[in-house]
Amino acid sequence: MTNLTEKETAMIVAFLSEGINCNGAETAEELLSDNMTWMSATDLCDTLGWNKQEVGGVMSALQEKGLIVDCGESARGARDNDWYASDKTIIEFFHLA
Numbered sequence: 001m002t003n004l005t006e007k008e009t010a011m012i013v014a015f016l017s018e019g020i021n022c023n024g025a026e027t028a029e030e031l032l033s034d035n036m037t038w039m040s041a042t043d044l045c046d047t048l049g050w051n052k053q054e055v056g057g058v059m060s061a062l063q064e065k066g067l068i069v070d071c072g073e074s075a076r077g078a079r080d081n082d083w084y085a086s087d088k089t090i091i092e093f094f095h096l097a
Contacts, residue, residue: 016037
């Protein structure tokens, strides 16, 4: 299992909660089949109450661990890219959400 800091855990929970709130997933398998965990740095600042530097640092660490993925754009038309929880994240950490 991947070791996480307190802030990394909080961000993972934010991603997973976003997906669950969007599609009503009750299991990791349901979220894997319809991964709606999409969030931008701005969304994460709003959700977690952190500044952009804090969010960026944690996002970088989670990306290095293979836990979040950069979409390279925003399908929602937001000014910053959307990111989503990787399959690994959903499988390992769904129980936290």
